[in-house]
Amino acid sequence: MHYELADRLVIGIASSALFDLTESDAVFREQGEESYRAYQEQHVGDPLRPGTAFPFIRRLLSLNDLGDADDPLVEVIVLSRNDPDTGLRVMRSIESHQLPISRAIFMQGRSPHRFMPALNMSLFLSAHERDVREAVAAGLPAGHVLGAPYEDDADDHDLRISFDFDGVLATDASEQVFQEGGIEKFRAHEVTNAGVPHDAGPLRDFLANVNRIQQREERERRKNPDYRIRLHVSIVTARNAPAHERAVQSLKGWGVTVNDAFFLGGIDKGRIMGILKPHIFFDDQQGHLASTSRTTPSVHVPFGKLNEPAAAPAVPDA
Secondary structure, eight states, X not given: OOOOOTTSEEEEEOHHHHBOOHHHHHHHHHHOHHHHHHHHHHTTTSOOOBOTTHHHHHHHHHGGGGSBTTBOSEEEEEEXXXXXXXXXXXXXXXXXXXXXXXXXXXXXXXXXXXXXXXXXXXXXXXXXHHHHHHHHXXXXXXXXXXXXXXXXXXXXXXXXXXXXXXXXXXXXXXXXXXXXXXXXXXXXXXXXXXXXXXXXXXXXXXXXHHHHHHHHHHHHHHHOTTOOOOEEEEEEEXXXXXXXXXXXXXXXXXXXXXXXXXXXXXXXXXXHHHHXXXXXXXXXXXXXXXXXXXXXXXXXXXXXXXXXXXXXOOOOOO
16 A cells, blocks of 8 residues: 655654663673674563654654544654564564554664655754764754663653754855854844845744644644643754844744744753653754753764864875
8 A cells, every 4th residue: 555755754863763772782882783683682572761752753643633533744764774573572672662653764773864764854864963963964864863762751741842043944154154253243144134034944844744743633622622732842942132133034934933032142051951842942052052952862863073083184295
């Protein structure tokens, strides 16, 4: 039976982001691939523990109750470097945790990110930095999941998603102005261009797809006044006035929305995250994530000039 992905929010998830692979990764590093394969086979019936992105994925999939069982709003597909044999433990763990994930790609020792366009994916999450950087370098929307797994509150049924703005929802063009000319040149540039929407960054389309689910929730609330909105979106950015206006106008120009905006002007984002408690936060700067990842499932989006590898020092002529 033909299954169409075009009208769904499709996420690619590596097993390293979905589950806690600390023990099995240690076997691979210390004893090699054959021992790793034997270890996974020996433990195939032992469910893997939830990983850093597990609460986000679980809650996102729970929103499928807004649609028909055979026509879900959200599709999550495993994209894995495991071979099919070692991938059995991943799929059995998915079943054990009762996650409605039935589709997977297993490619022994190779990153499957190049299949993202064919699968209409607007996001790929992995705990393997190299895979994420390769995907982003290919122009694909991907994020490197950071930190240890977090305790999930089973009584909290909401899903809170937070984004940085520059280098995540927008390109890093204005960030480059700041890096080259400082804060005053950046502010003047943003005021001059306040009515000119930024070019879209790597996760703009992901936000647009999230908005479609929010619109479905709003229609449900109108039909059923007792329905409680679960999906909430915010931006948490180092921008402040007067640079905030261009960010707001860009969102409007793109036809996307957020529920809340935090224009922090250099205030530590980690302090805000400790109260906001998003289930996932996307930022392009590792310096910000060093703070947020202590309390919040955080994702590094290695996009833009700041994330380019440092150039090798010039070698003087002999």
